[in-house]
Amino acid sequence: MGVGIRPMPDDPGLQENMFISNEPGYYHAEEFGIRIEDIVQIVPASTIHNFGGRGALTFKTITMCPKQTKMIIKDMLLDTEITILNNYHKTVWETLSTILREEGDDLTLSWLEKETRAI
Structure with missing residues (x-):
């Protein structure tokens, strides 16, 4: 009952200095799978475009x-x-x-x- 009425926080999206996991993988149905997991930090990216003053973000691998x-x-x-x-x-x-x-x-x-x- 409480799950349906509990307010959900606003999702701020990815922001500088957040840490998340990056988990690229390949899975072959019914046979096998492989995944590499790293912890990454969200950091400013150096790009030729500034996207209207907003800049860009990229990942820095911490693992x-x-x-x-x-x-x-x-x-x-x-x-x-x-x-x-x-x-x-x-x-x-x-x-x-x-x-x-x-x-x-x-x-x-x-x-x-x-x-x-x-x-």
Whole structure:
């Protein structure tokens, strides 16, 4: 009874500094599915257009975990997709390797180096 009469808050849409999950996936009916999930922050975008003074927004990936490249068939990727993946792995490496070195965690550092290699 209460659900039908409870007022719903206004939806502000995406706004700068919100955090949401980005969950692209592929599902083949009755067989399998795969999904990659990242947390992203809504940030201002640099564009050639300003949309009447409103500007534009884009996503900044906050999740710092390598994608498992052994599951990727490189020949099926576009050059731009390879660049996006390699740039992401470079950011993950540059962000986490510093922390792992400070912690003296050579085992995890070695794993991270292998998992973030460019494809």
